[in-house]
Structure formats: structure tokens, C-alpha cells
Amino acid sequence: MSGILVIAEHRQGQLRPVSVEVIGAAVATREAGGERVTVAVLGATPATFVDALKLAGVDEIVTVQTANDAFDPDTYQAVAHALIEARKPSLVLLPHTIDTLGYAAPLAVKGNYGFTTDAFGLARDGEGWIATRSGYGQKVNMEIEFPGRATVVVTIRPGAFKAPDSAGAPEVSQFDAPAVTPRSQHISFEEPAASSDVDIPGAEFITSIGRGIGEETHVEQFRELASSLGATLGCSRPIADSGWLPKAHQVGQSGKTAANCKLYLALGISGSVQHMAGMKHVENIIAVNTDPEASIFSIAKYGIVGDIFDIAEELRGHF
Amino acid sequence: MKILVTIKQVASLDEDFELRDDDRDVEADFHVFDLNEWDHYALEEALRLKESGNSDAIEVVVVTVGPDRADEELRKCLAKGADRAIRVWSDDLEEADPIGIARALAVLARREAPDMIFAGVQASDHAYGATGMALAGLLDWPHAAVVAGLEYTPGAGTASARRELEGGAYANVTVQCPAVLTLQLGINTPRYASLRGIKQAASRPIETIAPDALGLPADETGKQGSLSRIRRVYVPELGRAQMIEGTPAEQAARLAGIIKEFRGEA
Numbered sequence: 001m002s003g004i005l006v007i008a009e010h011r012q013g014q015l016r017p018v019s020v021e022v023i024g025a026a027v028a029t030r031e032a033g034g035e036r037v038t039v040a041v042l043g044a045t046p047a048t049f050v051d052a053l054k055l056a057g058v059d060e061i062v063t064v065q066t067a068n069d070a071f072d073p074d075t076y077q078a079v080a081h082a083l084i085e086a087r088k089p090s091l092v093l094l095p096h097t098i099d100t101l102g103y104a105a106p107l108a109v110k111g112n113y114g115f116t117t118d119a120f121g122l123a124r125d126g127e128g129w130i131a132t133r134s135g136y137g138q139k140v141n142m143e144i145e146f147p148g149r150a151t152v153v154v155t156i157r158p159g160a161f162k163a164p165d166s167a168g169a170p171e172v173s174q175f176d177a178p179a180v181t182p183r184s185q186h187i188s189f190e191e192p193a194a195s196s197d198v199d200i201p202g203a204e205f206i207t208s209i210g211r212g213i214g215e216e217t218h219v220e221q222f223r224e225l226a227s228s229l230g231a232t233l234g235c236s237r238p239i240a241d242s243g244w245l246p247k248a249h250q251v252g253q254s255g256k257t258a259a260n261c262k263l264y265l266a267l268g269i270s271g272s273v274q275h276m277a278g279m280k281h282v283e284n285i286i287a288v289n290t291d292p293e294a295s296i297f298s299i300a301k302y303g304i305v306g307d308i309f310d311i312a313e314e315l316r317g318h319f
Numbered sequence: 320m321k322i323l324v325t326i327k328q329v330a331s332l333d334e335d336f337e338l339r340d341d342d343r344d345v346e347a348d349f350h351v352f353d354l355n356e357w358d359h360y361a362l363e364e365a366l367r368l369k370e371s372g373n374s375d376a377i378e379v380v381v382v383t384v385g386p387d388r389a390d391e392e393l394r395k396c397l398a399k400g401a402d403r404a405i406r407v408w409s410d411d412l413e414e415a416d417p418i419g420i421a422r423a424l425a426v427l428a429r430r431e432a433p434d435m436i437f438a439g440v441q442a443s444d445h446a447y448g449a450t451g452m453a454l455a456g457l458l459d460w461p462h463a464a465v466v467a468g469l470e471y472t473p474g475a476g477t478a479s480a481r482r483e484l485e486g487g488a489y490a491n492v493t494v495q496c497p498a499v500l501t502l503q504l505g506i507n508t509p510r511y512a513s514l515r516g517i518k519q520a521a522s523r524p525i526e527t528i529a530p531d532a533l534g535l536p537a538d539e540t541g542k543q544g545s546l547s548r549i550r551r552v553y554v555p556e557l558g559r560a561q562m563i564e565g566t567p568a569e570q571a572a573r574l575a576g577i578i579k580e581f582r583g584e585a
Contacts (some may be wrong), residue, residue: 106456242563
């Protein structure tokens with residue numbers, strides 16, 4: 001049992017950036033060249049992704065022809081299982097993404113592989129692997145071990161590892177997919193609703209509101225505040241889920257990434273992993289929250305422990 | 320017609336919490352328990368299906384794996400309108416990881432033979448995102464994860480699910496039924512329990528059952544049936560924002576200064 005197997009993820013013809021981060025995790029974790037790093041890519045035309053996967057530290061790229069390009073949990077589970085049984089890797093790394101949530105656990109239980117999820121650290125301990133993940137809403141870190149498991153499957157938190165920064169020259173091979181009769185069928189993709197009045201990815205200054213605003217009637221005063229500050233109004237998931245703001249305002253994993261943001265003012269947002277995925281890269285984050293223990297303060301540059309309504313009221317006087 | 324909803328009693332931490340002597344968890348005294356946020360949505364979806372047709376025709380059964388104190392969360396579900404509540408437990412399950420929990424749920428699901436199983440996408444405490452789909456794998460049922468919209472007519476052979484993807488996109492899929500679906504926040508607007516419901520739930524029975532009584536072999540119970548083990552828990556060194564102190568007026572003045580500087584006005 002040796003070697004690290006990575007399974008790449010793509011959607012609508014595009015390799016998802018997290019795939020190369022997971023390759024980065026594999027390359028960073030291999031033991032002084034002793035672990036062979038294999039990257040598998042599944043799809044109707046998997047060869048189209050091969051060039052983008054030729055990264056430094058990758059020894060082999062395996063293409064697996066499947067019936068469809070769109071994700072299907074039964075197909076990914078069956079192919080991953082067959083690859084693991086054929087190659088006997090000691091570690092299998094998958095991105096901790098929506099697609100992987102659909103097949104990683106069934107893969108682990110069917111193969112009785114060691115298994116944990118959303119890891120942001122990996123280490124070797126003798127013959128075994130150790131994964132580090134968060135617990136209790138990110139208040140603690142948990143080191144996870146896998147006693148007696150020859151193969152361990154770990155899903156990797158997006159943004160936790162860097163992609164290899166140079167190209168490599170891995171060998172390329174093919175692997176025959178096992179016969180699969182999928183029990184679900186992909187019908188269509190729905191793109192995010194276009195919004196003419198809000199551009200989260202393009203905004204340089206975002207004022208974002210969270211659960212702390214309390215009630216829908218309070219949205220308007222923060223909309224006005226954002227406008228007077230010259231900021232784009234963003235929000236966290238609960239605000240969009242409640243329908244208080246259109247989804248186009250939502251920052252985070254299932255919303256938009258604040259890609260060009262330089263200043264992010266987070267009002268009443270505690271800072272879930274999913275929200276931070278969309279904004280933690282911003283250089284200047286200012287958080288206002290009544291809870292001094294809120295996770296958002298661990299990534300903010302400036303923090304104000306206080307009532308967002310009081311601060312907003314005072315702030316208005318300056319603009 | 321029966322819908323099984325799996326729920327979890329989650330723990331958040333008191334301020335100034337302490338770790339256990341073996342460093343493998345937080346000292347239990349510092350746990351604050353609640354029903355997992357996602358489970359409100361999973362239960363609501365089941366209750367909506369129940370109410371959409373002939374309500375006598377659909378039984379909504381909530382199940383959990385946990386010690387006595389988890390009854391409190393089951394009662395919250397009964398108060399909202401669940402028909403029955405079942406708790407699986409033995410001390411052997413104490414060290415179960417999400418897969419170990421799923422094995423206990425799977426033997427119960429086989430006994431109950433539901434037409435559909437709903438679980439939350441993840442739990443708000445440890446966020447493994449694994450239990451529901453592990454249950455699907457153990458039952459060998461069709462499955463879909465992170466479902467943010469569902470069209471399903473009880474008894475139908477397929478369901479249409481709208482899976483929430485990254486970046487504001489969705490994938491529409493059809494899934495053969497019975498199926499295990501993990502449901503995402505926002506799929507519906509969960510109801511609150513009525514006072515009457517809460518009162519009635521207090522006296523409703525909760526079935527408790529041991530995993531061996533359900534036929535779960537000892538070598539699949541708890542840590543034996545787990546695929547991971549917590550080796551160590553520690554408090555990470557986190558970054559810390561530079562705190563702006565003072566009265567709200569002073570704090571806001573400083574904040575205004577930072578914003579004006581950013582805008583090139585200061």
C-alpha cells in the first residue's frame with residue numbers, strides 16, 4: 001500500500017481550481033519522493049483535462065472514460081473504488097466539495113477505508129496518516145488517525161493547500177471504468193441568476209450583513225449605509241436563504257467570491273467556513289460583532305466588539 | 320408510506336472551555352446542546368410532504384444515535400409534528416465516528432423500511448458532511464447530497480432534486496426512490512413548534528433501542544465500526560484582529576477613518 005491517489009474535479013468543461021490544490025496537498029505530503037502521486041480524471045472526454053493536470057510532483061495521470069461529463073455519485077464511487085483496488089494507494093485525496101459530499105462516504109464504507117473530511121493538514125506518523133480538521137464550529141483542531149486502515153480517504157478543504165507552481169511531465173495512462181448503472185441522472189445546470197445591480201466578484205469595497213441584523217426590516221438601513229459608504233452590499237447565507245436579499249449578494253462557497261475586494265466590512269457575521277471561503281483572502285477585513293469569540297475575528301485585520309446598530313448609527317454621521 | 324429523518328444533537332462550547340484530561344475531546348461540562356440547524360430543514364421537508372397529501376398516509380419518523388440527553392432534540396421534532404421518535408444507544412457507541420453512527424442508523428433503517436430518508440448536509444459542530452451519505456452507502460440506496468430543492472410525490476419511483484453547487488449554481492438531477500437525500504439550509508422555511516405541540520411532546524413516548532437488539536454486530540458497533548479515531552484535540556493558535564476599543568462613537572470614528580483612507584480621502 002503506497003502512493004497517493006488524487007481524483008480531479010471538473011464542471012461544465014472546466015477543471016475546478018480546487019483540483020490543483022488537492023494535487024498540491026499530495027505533492028506536499030509525499031515522503032521525500034517516496035510516494036508516487038497519481039491523478040485520476042473521469043469524464044466523457046477526460047483527455048481534455050490532462051494538460052492542466054501536468055504539474056510538478058505528479059508522477060502519473062490516469063484518464064477514465066465515463067458515460068457523461070456531469071458528476072454522478074454512483075459513477076465516481078465505482079471508478080474510485082476500482083482505482084483504489086487496482087493501485088492500492090495508502091492515501092486518497094479528494095476535494096471537500098459539493099460533488100465529493102455525494103460519493104466520498106459511500107466509497108469509504110464500501111471499501112472499509114479510513115475516512116475523514118474537510119482536512120486542512122496532513123502528516124505521516126510512522127506507517128499511518130494523520131489528518132487535521134476543525135471541531136466545534138472551528139473552536140478546536142482535531143487530529144484524526146486511522147488505526148488498522150491500509151488505505152485512507154481524506155477530503156481536503158478548499159483553500160488549504162497551494163497548487164504546485166510549475167509544470168511537470170507525468171506519464172499518462174488509461175483506466176477502464178467498471179460497468180455502472182447510475183441510479184440518478186443529471187438533467188441540467190442552472191447558472192446563478194444574473195443581477196444587474198450587484199457585482200460581488202468585481203467590487204473593491206463590500207459591506208456585508210449577516211444574521212446579526214435580526215429582522216428583514218433592518219436590511220434597508222444597511223443598504224443605505226453601504227450606499228453612503230460607496231460600498232457594494234453583500235450578505236451571508238442566512239440573509240439570502242430568508243429571501244431578505246437576492247442570492248446575487250451572497251458571499252461564500254455557495255454564493256460569490258469577493259475576488260477583487262480590498263476592503264470588507266462584516267457586520268453581524270460570525271464567520272462560518274463557508275462564508276470565509278468567499279472572503280478570507282481580502283487584505284483588509286473589518287468585523288463588527290457582539291460576540292468576541294466569533295470566528296470572523298481570527299481572520300479580520302480590525303475588530304470591533306459591539307452592536308452593529310450602534311456602530312452603523314455613529315458611522316452614518318461621518319459620511 | 321414512511322419518511323425517516325435522521326437528526327443529531329450537536330454541541331457548541333461555553334466560553335473558556337477546557338479539554339478533557341486525555342486531550343481527545345472537550346470536557347463535557349462545557350458542552351451546550353441543541354438540535355443541528357440542518358435537521359430543522361430536513362424535518363420540515365418531511366412534514367411538508369406529509370401535509371401535502373393525505374396526512375394519515377405518511378408517517379414521519381425521527382431517529383437519532385445518542386445518549387439520554389438527545390431525547391430533548393427528539394422532543395423538539397415531535398413538538399413540530401413528527402409522528403414517532405427513536406433513539407439508538409449503548410455506551411459502545413460513545414467512540415463512534417460518523418461512519419459508526421451511520422452503521423447504527425442503517426440497521427434501524429432496515430427495520431423501519433422507510434420510503435425515503437432525509438438527513439442534514441452536515442452538523443454544525445464537527446461538519447463532517449458524511450453521516451447521511453454513509454447511510455446511503457450502507458443501505459446501497461440511491462442518493463444525492465446538498466439538495467436545495469425537491470420535487471417528490473410520495474410513492475413515486477423518482478424524485479427531482481436541485482443540488483446546490485459552488486458559486487451560486489445548481490444541478491438538477493432525478494434520483495430513483497427510495498433514496499437518501501441530504502438537505503441543505505434554505506430548502507424551506509422551518510416552522511416553530513406550537514405551545515400545544517411542545518406540551519403534547521413532553522408526554523409522548525420515545526422508543527430507545529440498543530444496537531445489538533437491532534442486529535448490529537459487535538464488530539461494527541461504535542469504534543469497531545468506525546473508519547477514523549480522534550487522536551488529539553487542541554486549541555489552535557488563531558490570528559487575532561487588532562481590536563478597536565472605546566465607545567461606539569470612538570469605534571465608529573476610527574472605522575470611518577479606515578474607510579476614508581481606503582477611499583483615498585484621508
